[in-house]
Amino acid sequence: MNALTLILLMFWYILPAYAANGLAVVFGRGSRLNIPLDLGKNFIDGRRIFGAGKTLRGFLGGILAGTLVGFAQTISGNTIGIFMLRFSPVTLQFILMLHVLGFQSLISLIILNSLLLSPFYFALLGYPLTIKEVIIPSPVKGFLLSMGALVGDLAGSFIKRRLKMERGKPAPGLDQLDFVIGAILLSSIFYVPPIEILVTALLLTPAVHLTANITGYALNLKKEPW
Numbered sequence: 001m002n003a004l005t006l007i008l009l010m011f012w013y014i015l016p017a018y019a020a021n022g023l024a025v026v027f028g029r030g031s032r033l034n035i036p037l038d039l040g041k042n043f044i045d046g047r048r049i050f051g052a053g054k055t056l057r058g059f060l061g062g063i064l065a066g067t068l069v070g071f072a073q074t075i076s077g078n079t080i081g082i083f084m085l086r087f088s089p090v091t092l093q094f095i096l097m098l099h100v101l102g103f104q105s106l107i108s109l110i111i112l113n114s115l116l117l118s119p120f121y122f123a124l125l126g127y128p129l130t131i132k133e134v135i136i137p138s139p140v141k142g143f144l145l146s147m148g149a150l151v152g153d154l155a156g157s158f159i160k161r162r163l164k165m166e167r168g169k170p171a172p173g174l175d176q177l178d179f180v181i182g183a184i185l186l187s188s189i190f191y192v193p194p195i196e197i198l199v200t201a202l203l204l205t206p207a208v209h210l211t212a213n214i215t216g217y218a219l220n221l222k223k224e225p226w
């Protein structure tokens with residue numbers, strides 16, 4: 001399997017977790033009904049259990065957003081991609097050909113983009129069929145990845161507080177990986193992807209996370225650029 005395929009598959013697999021973790025920041029803003037998940041309480045060491053950065057709104061909003069992404073993947077992958085592939089491969093080739101020749105229309109753009117998010121694209125890349133569980137998503141997987149991401153993020157904050165770190169202080173490694181590890185672990189009750197996908201996720205997420213956070217900081221969504 002080439003590197004591009006591996007990276008695309010990894011993103012496709014982990015996308016709901018990224019969405020949940022990233023959008024928790026957006027949902028966590030604002031003060032209405034925004035209760036901290038630890039209810040402001042301290043642990044036995046006298047420090048906050050999770051801290052003020054982990055709110056109910058962020059948690060529920062993130063899970064909802066990630067689950068919706070899982071739904072969107074399912075619709076685009078299962079419905080549009082497979083449908084096109086099974087029932088209209090000739091139409092598809094025709095549209096692709098016109099597109100390549102420069103005859104681009106709104107319809108061909110919509111179709112091509114939905115295909116880009118579908119198993120069809122991976123099939124084109126020669127991805128083995130044994131792997132189709134990765135590329136055929138499901139709402140359940142989306143929910144478990146999202147929930148796991150936010151529980152992992154919570155566990156990360158719990159560890160940071162036990163290490164006497166103030167809310168928002170950087171914990172390199174932990175900040176970037178807590179949510180992916182949580183997502184992989186929880187969703188593993190439903191589906192475990194091949195090891196190379198997991199390794200790619202662990203290797204690439206820190207860079208993706210950092211880029212996303214610097215962007216969030218620049219857009220004034222986040223208080224710290226990490």
Ligand code: CTP
Nearest residue numbers: 024025028051053054055058059157167168169
């Ligand atoms: N957030 C939230 N609820 C969550 C997770 C995140 O409201 N369950 C929001 C908070 O506004 C938080 C921001 O997203 O400040 C950034 O999240 P993160 O970097 O994970 O939290 P920190 O504030 O840095 O806190 P910690 O030191 O515990 O990581």
Ligand code: MG
Nearest residue numbers: 168169175226
């Ligand atoms: Mg942080």
